[in-house]
Amino acid sequence: MKIAIIGSGMAGLACAARLSKAGLPPTVYDKGRGLGGRMATRRVEGGLQFDHGAQTIPCEDSAFCTLLEDARASGHVADWDMGDGTPKAVGTPGMTALAKYLAQGLDLYQQTEITSVTQTGAGWDLTADHAVGTYDRVICTAPAPQTGKLVGHALTDTLDHVAYAPSLTLMVALNRPLDAPDTQANPTDALAWIAHDSAKPGRPSQYCWVTQASAEWSVTHLELSKDEIAARMLDLFLTHHGLEATDVAYATAHRWRYALITHPLGQSFVTSPDGTLYAGGDWCLGPHIEHAWRSGTAIAQDILRAA
Ligand SMILES: Cc1cc2nc3c(=O)[nH]c(=O)nc-3n(C[C@H](O)[C@H](O)[C@H](O)COP(=O)(O)OP(=O)(O)OC[C@H]3O[C@@H](n4cnc5c(N)ncnc54)[C@H](O)[C@@H]3O)c2cc1C
Incomplete structure (x- = not known):
């Protein structure tokens, strides 16, 4: 059976790893x-690195926790002591490490x-800027609005009521140490999270x-240019820490239009009536990496059950 997966995020990779393991x-x-x-x-230049998307990898499901343990044993995941007494799992040397672990082979x-x-x-x-191939099963794990545009016409369920909160993110490199906690949750009305990325394990x-x-701030400022977002967020960051512009070595922004699920679909995946096209991702079950993993794994299990 020829199978294609659209998306190499956690949902796509979880599905791919499970299918591969079963010989498909x-x-x-x-x-x-x-x-x-x-x-x-x-x-970026100068050897700087930033986890500008997901920050930590919480786990509840025992099978997902086992995956994290295995990835920890092979050095792709480590515990980050954020100073609150409860170390959090992170990819190491960057958040993409867990994806690289799953993508092996x-x-x-x-x-x-x-x-x-x-x-x-x-x-x-499947077509990209060229014909990429014909497949017996296709699994789309793009965010719900993109999945809707690409394959919505062929699905049994509508994805219209899935909702996301956007996240505007600033990456800043300072040219000196900052006397501040490594993480701050909701430090101001405008800023929801500040993290000393270089303090995570295995970082330069x-x-x-x-x-x-x-x-709220992200929704209000979503359509500004990336340079304008960076300028405004940098101003908030510097003011909050009493820093000067001369303390900044590098700053850039990223616009996550579909960042965190606020209203999931409430089921593990959706299919076409004949069961040959699947769609899934975090948007099926909730806002975390684990939800994406659960959705991708459930799709693989469904394909294997029917094979
Ligand atoms: C700023 C931010 C902070 C977050 N913090 C956390 C956190 O601390 N902990 C946590 O657990 N979760 C967090 N999350 C959520 C977490 O990142 C997601 O739940 C999870 O990564 C989603 O995985 P996914 O595979 O469903 O989707 P995605 O990771 O979005 O993967 C979808 C993939 O599909 C690809 N794609 C889309 N369209 C196409 C196409 N037409 N052709 C080919 N490829 C396509 C995309 O490039 C992408 O790689 C955060 C997210 C953001 C943005």
Whole structure:
């Protein structure tokens, strides 16, 4: 059986790893340069690095906790002591490490944006800027609005009531140490999270910080240019810490239009009436990496059950 997965975030990789393990290796396509989707690490000039998407990896489901334990044993996950007495799991040396752990041995094509998924007598034809192939099963794990546009016409359920909060994120490198806690939750009305990224385990020793705007501030400022978002968030960050512009070595912003699920679908995945096209991701079950993993794993199990 030929299987294609759209998306190399946690849902797509969880599904791909499970199928591969059962002897049905799929082909995975992603439009991004790096693995992991919103479990993201940005590396820029000067060796700077920032986890500008997900910050930590909470686990509740015992199978997902076991995956984290295995990834911890192989050095892809470590505990970050944030000073609150409860260490949190993070990818190491960056949040994408867990994606890299799952992706080992998979057939992956990055920088390949799937632009159409069409059913023919032979299966599902996938197109990017060229025809990429015909598959017996296709699994789309893009965020719900993008999934709706790409394959919504073929699904039994509507994804219209799935809702996300956006997140505007600032990455700042300082040229000196900052006397502040490594993490601050809701330090101001506008800023929901500030983290000393370089304090996480396995990072290069730098003064790299990540701050996320509150959902409300993000909604209000979502359509500003990235430079304007960076300028405004930097101003908030510097004012909060009593810093000067001369303390800043590097700053840039990222706009996550679909960041955190506020209203999930409430089921593990959706399919086409004939059960050959699947869609899933965190948007099915909740706002965390684990929810994406559970959705991707459930799709793989459904395919294996029917195979
Ligand atoms: C700022 C921020 C902070 C967060 N903090 C946390 C946290 O601390 N802890 C936590 O557990 N979760 C956190 N999350 C949520 C977590 O990152 C997500 O729940 C999880 O990563 C979603 O995985 P996914 O596979 O469902 O989707 P994604 O990671 O979005 O993966 C979807 C993939 O599909 C690809 N794609 C989309 N369309 C196409 C196409 N047409 N063709 C090819 N590829 C395509 C995308 O490039 C992407 O790689 C955070 C998210 C953000 C943005």
